[in-house]
Amino acid sequence: MATSAVARETVFALRRQIAKIEGTLPERLEAPASSSFDADVPRQSLTPSRHPTPARNLTIVRRGLAVAPPDAFLRTGAERLDAALSGGLPKAAVSEFHGAATRDAGAVAGFALSLVSLILSQGPRLPVLWIGTSEVFREAGFPYARGLHAFFGIEPEQLLFSEAPGLLDALWIAEEAARMTALAAVILEIRGSPQRLDLTATRRLHARAQSAGRPLFLLRQAGEPEPTAAPVRLILSAAPAATRKTLAGPLAGSIGRPAFTVAIGKSRTALPGKFTLEWNPDERIFEERRGEQGRSQEWTPERPKNPIPVVSASRRREDPAAASGAVLAFPAVGSPAAGDQSPRPERPAHRRPRRAGRGA
Incomplete structure (x- = not known):
């Protein structure tokens, strides 16, 4: 009996030292007055003592840590x-x-x-x-x-x-x-x-x-x-x-x-x-922030859908199909429309006449 008590005290001392190193040293808490506390919560005194510890000095431990107020x-x-x-x-x-x-x-x-x-x-x-x-x-x-x-x-x-x-x-x-x-x-x-x-x-x-x-x-x-x-x-x-x-x-x-x-x-x-x-x-x-089913949801902003690609496809790939739309008629480049006159030819800048004034 004496040997088992010494061994138990040694184990408690080692546990206390490990908890002190890890920063999880439990504090003494008074036991609840009523017995309505969770039955699955283990109660254990991590303070070594040769005499029985009163109930009011027991430390309540949950998940390996002392339960704090x-x-x-x-x-x-x-x-x-x-x-x-x-x-x-x-x-x-x-x-x-x-x-x-x-x-x-x-x-x-x-x-x-x-x-x-x-x-x-x-x-x-x-x-x-x-x-x-x-x-x-x-x-x-x-x-x-x-x-x-x-x-x-x-x-x-x-x-x-x-x-x-x-x-x-x-x-x-x-x-x-x-x-x-x-x-x-x-x-x-x-x-x-x-x-x-x-x-x-x-x-x-x-x-x-x-x-x-x-x-x-x-x-x-x-x-x-x-x-x-x-x-x-x-x-x-x-x-x-x-x-x-x-x-x-x-x-x-x-x-x-x-x-x-x-x-x-x-x-x-x-x-x-x-x-x-x-x-x-x-x-x-x-x-x-929760979703529709009550789960935690990471909200993402809604972006307008645009079927037209922003940039062209990379090389060695087929170009995306052009989006359908209204077809407008424009005059061909270099061919003036009816009733328009062709622009006058412009002379080179070094052959233009200088403006009248200083240095003319």
Whole structure:
């Protein structure tokens, strides 16, 4: 009995050490008062102890992770995406947002600002710090001040910027800012895949965010997916905007709400998935764009059908058949129509008489 207890304690200690390294160390949660909790949810205490742990100190584990309270996640409003992320994006953690190319920097920044708007609407309106290198701001620019209030409800003075000369300075600023509770969130924007942004650096950022209970959004411009300590990685790109909806129907030729294509690249609790979200600037919430059968739909603009080819066929191929149309009669080139006179022959320029005046 003593040997089995020591072995069990050793296993628990190893599990706890592995969870600490992976950043999935569960917290002690009080067991529910009623027994109406899901019966299939295993209950396990990962804290080694020789004595039986009281029921109120048991840790509830689901899918291998500790179940956090509902307010530990930031819900986007898109039900299927929140369900895929097991409740939404974690508030006290590093969340990684990737743009495959530099042209996706606007979509990544817009998605991050939408999340900041959700955070400010649910809690105290604290300032937000946006950190980036000179290269990042030179390539992607800064958010438009008027658009911050109109689309996201963020006052310009609430968004603070810190431009660092290099990556090391940006990481140092992010680590110091991540531990501050006077900030609602911290945004760190990095371009490419620098070697110094490795697993160790992101673990430090993740630990600071967890201790402060604040989110840290890591924006990656044209970066390759690499191992990081972020529990969630989303791949973002811009989606075509739909037309504006009016009482009379869709307004042709108009541009509707901002739209994003969101793909789950990495998550400890979710399977890979792809969603098309629209940001509602009036309600300040995301809405999923769905098709007729309720599935997530990537909207594509309708183009008018034109049977006439824009360019001719390539060589060694038959020319496409000419489109039928009205046949009009035109006079042949070089043969004047009836009643027209032939043009007078024009003399060469060097034989023309000079105009009267100076130098004549």
